[in-house]
Amino acid sequence: MILAVLFANVEGNILIERFSGVPAEERLHWRSFLVKLGADNLKGVKNEELLVASHKSVYIVYTVLGDVSIFVVGKDEYDELALAEVIFAITSAVKDVCGKPPTERLFLDKYGKICLCLDEIVWKGLLENTDKDRIRRVMRLKPPTEF
């Protein structure tokens, strides 16, 4: 299960958060834990370089893309390697929508499209689509090219 996908800006403010299977009362804990993890480790990290951590039996893969840090949390079958696949799909799709690693402003300008991307990639804790070209097309309700 993919427990959370979270985007934050440089100051650690949340831009998008999606939880699945995490009780409401635990979300605040996760939010602050992830933001702190990013603040401690993401400084000077290259775009899309994946960092990893584990907390109890839960795995976290996170990275930075432009001005935005991205965190993906998973457990069981979504271990660090599967999460790397998920975050790769997310970063590729966001870059595709924004045309480059986004500034915070650009990210917010494309907010609606980014929400659609996420909706195509992760659906209630399960990975649904991974390919950025397909995601770009299905967001516009066009069938995938290979079809």
Added chain:
Amino acid sequence: MAQPLIKKDDDRDDEADYSPFLGIEKGAVLQEARVFNDPQLDPRKCSQVITKLLYLLNQGETFTKVEATEVFFAVTKLFQSRDIGLRRMVYLMIKELSPSSDEVIIVTSSLMKDMNSKTDMYRANAIRVLCRITDGTLLTQIERYLKQAIVDKNPVVASAALVSGIHLLQTNPEIVKRWSNEVQEAVQSRAALVQFHALALLHQIRQNDRLAVSKLVTSLTRGTVRSPLAQCLLIRYTSQVIRESAANTQSGDRPFYDFLEGCLRHKAEMVIFEAARAITELSGVTSRELTPAITVLQLFLSSSKHVLRFAAVRTLNKVAMTHPMAVTNCNIDMESLISDQNRSIATLAITTLLKTGNESSVDRLMKQITNFMSDIADEFKIVVVEAIRSLCLKFPLKYRSLMNFLSNILREEGGFEYKKAIVDSIVILIRDIPEAKESGLLHLCEFIEDCEFTYLSTQILHFLGIEGPKTSDPCKYIRYIYNRVHLENATVRAAAVSTLAKFGALVDALKPRIFVLLRRCLFDGDDEVRDRATLYLKTLAGDGQVVETDKDMQAFLFGPLDIPLVNLETSLKNYEPSEEPFDIHSVPKEVKSQPLAEKKAPGKKPTGLGAPPIGPPSTVDAYERLLSSIPEFSNFGKLFKSSAPVELTEAETEYAVNVVKHIFDGHVVFQYNCTNTMPDQLLENVTVIVDASDAEEFSEVASKPLRSLPYDSPGETFVAFEKPEGVPAVGKFSNILKFIVNEVDPTTGEAEDDGVEDEYQLEDLEVVAADYMMKVGVSNFRNAWESMGPDFERVDEYGLGPRESLAEAVSAVISLLGMQPCEGTEVVPSNSRSHSCLLSGVFIGNVRVLVSLQFGIDGPKEVAMKLAVRSEDESVSDAIHEIVASG
């Protein structure tokens, strides 16, 4: 909650820094949402408002019921627009709003229309939305479309239906299970993701059907798997099949090993890791099988990617727990990871090295760890402390440097859990390595001089009271203990008084001085401290004379409480003040076994200072009350033990019956718990006819029928037997449920009068030796064993014949005796050739029993066992041997 984004730097008026959502406010956005009701819809404007709503929701903002309903109804109007971009946003918005079941109906028809649309992508999205908001009734209406969608040529439609299926399986399993033919077809799809989703769903549908899973794995391992994700799933399912078939394969090659080994050469890293993990987790894996997996993992240790290094070291860390020797080749690579920037990787590397290192490398490793400890968080430090504890037990000669390390980190800053882990480790080392005792106790004494945690101080004081008096120079600890009386809070002061009393009781030379100190405590400001001081002065000194402490006093001070605290608490609450004083012997001692759900949780090993495990509140009281309310059983005396319920019927039969065995000194009562699962029947005069011809020592003395057993309302019937007093008599009983059936009129719910006599065959029931044993644990087995003494010790050796594994033999003996395993010794490390297991219990007649078992297994899996029993009664020690000999 995140703040609404604000301009970062006021000095810069670059517009790029302003957020498009600056100053966004829920009320205003809800006002803006009225554009959804415009007769001439502006798709661009509507999309912008939806984006704002999504932004609010993603920021954790919540809508009231009324607000959400209003927005939802407004959004449904947008189905009128033909704008594709807007339609996609509408789908997302409906999912986010999760409308309630009475609102869903508004969009159902629009979504059903989209589901049959010629535009594929409308279909895919409508499926996802419908499945998110639907309930069981609607699902049956759309089931036909979903089945078609699963085999749709468009992979996005197929995936949408399959992923919906995975979600729906949780809420409507019986419907989704009907789709297995279509899902089976989708597994063969040429589209990579469709195959992945189909495989996941098919496995979930069939997970309880071993044969089907095995067939699925067999066909796919021979066929083509198109995506690495699906390949990973296949590897996982393959290991499951291997695990389940292991019991049936006696010898020869392991099935599917070649497939797993082949996956180690896959081009996708996630597949390689999955295969390597599957191989390392095979039960009874040989070093020949392990080698290729370890080799690929070793290569990843020096990868430039964090995720791969982490995955490799995490897997090797696990392997090191069971096969430390297999990992030693990676030690050099692992040592370089100690300085890895990623602290998770560094901690895993260190703890792996601590498991795989040899005695000569300990000092070098400790030097590296000392530098490392200062810059990691407490949670990582705890892992390292636990690893060091195991290392010290493995290499006891190295205790000096390891103990020094622990005492150094004990002085540094840290939270409660971390400090507790260190203290627990020192305590375990003191218990297991006699040479470490004196230095360890002094480290603990120094720690309590400046300890901010009351719990740890009191636990250490208690431990000092037990171990301190037995050292060569007990008086050196008194100063540390008495300082607590001056400097600490009341809880610690009271614990210090008890510890002083223990020194006084055991060391006669110290007694006069201890009395002086205890007398000073009589003026303490706290009641409990004063009471304890008074009590100990009175009991230790008698009439003020310094006399030798008698045995009763020692038992009072040092004896275990023997009663689960939960039971004591319940009994005290039930006690009503009267002339008759509370009798501690009336408190039940049985530790009730945990409910199944809790048992599944990974067991925590008992830690150093922890009390013996205590079960949840017992149901013994409830049984006792129930039985004593039945006049026929009132003269049976005190209830010794009640068993867990034993099922006498298969699941999902007409009548569900289980039995609880209540053991008394001279009687056994069977309590049959019956449930009638037939809505159209009322059972009357329900009894169980018990045939005890295979239980010679038992004779039936009473039976209490159940007058009426309506549908789905459980009831009990009882049968009581007499047996020789105090004897662990065993036997087999066959049971027939006898009753009068009355048909119930489904319209009125009333039973018809003319009942018919009927019978129902139940499974047989056995009374076994373990029924006469209560599971009662001890916190320190060695101490309990020593204090029991060798007077009634009986030792013998047994051949247990060929066994599947050592673990199986150990668990068979534990369940035969029905005793409580102590100190986690019921767990047998895989591949070990020998094992020691410690058991404790109370036998009928309230006789304490301790058992030490030593097992060995040879090549053809012949298991031999040495059984040593100590108890308070010679005949009970012999009885335990008889149980094993006849079992």
